[in-house]
Amino acid sequence: MSVSTRIPVFTTIEDYRLWRDKAFEDKKSVGFVPTMGALHDGHLFLVKRSLAENELTVVSVFVNPAQFAPHEDLATYPRTLPHDLSLLSNPRIPAHRQDVAQQKGTFVEVKGYGEQMEGRSRPAFFRGVATVVTKLFNIIQPTNAYFGQKDIQQALLLRRLVGDLHLPHPTPNRLHIIPTARDPIDGLALSSRNAYLTPTERQRAPIFYAALQEVSRAWATGASKREAVRRALEQLEVAKDEGEKHGVEIRVDYVEMNDSDTFEEVGDEQVQRPDGAPVILSGAVWFGRTRLIDNIILGNTDGIIAEPK
Numbered sequence: 001m002s003v004s005t006r007i008p009v010f011t012t013i014e015d016y017r018l019w020r021d022k023a024f025e026d027k028k029s030v031g032f033v034p035t036m037g038a039l040h041d042g043h044l045f046l047v048k049r050s051l052a053e054n055e056l057t058v059v060s061v062f063v064n065p066a067q068f069a070p071h072e073d074l075a076t077y078p079r080t081l082p083h084d085l086s087l088l089s090n091p092r093i094p095a096h097r098q099d100v101a102q103q104k105g106t107f108v109e110v111k112g113y114g115e116q117m118e119g120r121s122r123p124a125f126f127r128g129v130a131t132v133v134t135k136l137f138n139i140i141q142p143t144n145a146y147f148g149q150k151d152i153q154q155a156l157l158l159r160r161l162v163g164d165l166h167l168p169h170p171t172p173n174r175l176h177i178i179p180t181a182r183d184p185i186d187g188l189a190l191s192s193r194n195a196y197l198t199p200t201e202r203q204r205a206p207i208f209y210a211a212l213q214e215v216s217r218a219w220a221t222g223a224s225k226r227e228a229v230r231r232a233l234e235q236l237e238v239a240k241d242e243g244e245k246h247g248v249e250i251r252v253d254y255v256e257m258n259d260s261d262t263f264e265e266v267g268d269e270q271v272q273r274p275d276g277a278p279v280i281l282s283g284a285v286w287f288g289r290t291r292l293i294d295n296i297i298l299g300n301t302d303g304i305i306a307e308p309k
């Protein structure tokens with residue numbers, strides 16, 4: 001490892017396990033933040049939370065080929081390890097292709113929870129994520145693990161996985177989901193893939209969150225799902241026409257509302273329940289060649305999102 005850092009970097013599982021054994025012996029808690037690198041403030045919020053709640057914190061950086069489909073951006077995904085390490089050193093600051101059908105060996109699938117929302121657009125994605133995260137949990141053995149709300153389906157699916165498999169490290173109540181960190185000025189969710197956006201695309205991208213907020217307002221005032229989502233799609237249609245004038249291609253993949261427990265789609269005529277039962281409003285929108293995802297949890301987020309610190 002040619003990178004100079006005061007943070008211990010483990011590149012083999014054996015070396016990591018020696019370190020982990022020592023932490024077990026010393027009875028030290030270990031917080032864990034799994035990432036694909038190209039760190040930004042969203043990641044650092046998870047790291048800061050872990051540092052505050054654990055004696056030791058582990059960050060993994062692994063661009064997991066098994067969660068990229070052949071047409072996706074595995075080859076170009078930003079890899080910035082020296083920069084990542086320098087960010088982690090200062091915690092004060094907030095190609096090969098996998099053909100899933102050919103793969104042999106052991107995989108983890110959370111059946112019934114990986115086919116909706118992101119899973120519909122990225123069919124092999126959650127199998128790849130569930131498998132690598134199970135491996136990471138078995139290696140890292142974290143006391144607590146931290147995931148971002150930006151990838152809400154991933155985080156909830158993983159919480160289910162650790163419960164279903166009775167994993168001891170972490171248990172479901174120790175898998176914490178931290179609110180999405182956003183650009184403080186225009187609300188765009190921070191994401192490693194934002195680096196792909198051209199300046200004009202970046203300028204237009206906040207319309208996505210604005211459209212989700214429009215749905216949230218409509219839902220809160222009694223609109224049905226169909227009506228609330230229609231308003232967002234209309235806004236995005238206007239943005240698409242505007243974008244075309246400036247050479248930016250905007251394409252909606254999906255905007256949907258799903259039950260936060262079953263991930264089933266909410267019915268067209270459904271309105272907000274009097275008890276504020278939580279519903280996930282989520283979507284994916286392409287800005288040029290970059291696919292961005294975002295979500296808002298409508299209703300009561302208790303038991304889903306970690307309390308702010």
Ligand SMILES: Nc1ncnc2c1ncn2[C@@H]1O[C@H](COP(=O)(O)OP(=O)(O)OP(=O)(O)O)[C@@H](O)[C@H]1O
Nearest residue numbers: 035036037042147148150151180181190191192193
């Ligand atoms: N804006 C954000 N706020 C809070 N957590 C985030 C944010 N962005 C990413 N995370 C979380 O960081 C962890 C690692 O994510 P990852 O390394 O894939 O970064 P990313 O920005 O989500 O990348 P991508 O652009 O590929 O979606 C995940 O738990 C993810 O939900």
Ligand SMILES: CC(C)(CO)[C@@H](O)C(=O)[O-]
Nearest residue numbers: 034035036064129132151
């Ligand atoms: C959880 C994860 C690190 C698994 O590769 C990835 O899906 C991510 O960064 O969100």
Ligand code: BAL
Nearest residue numbers: 036067068125151154
């Ligand atoms: N943060 C999700 C990782 C992925 O899109 O592959």
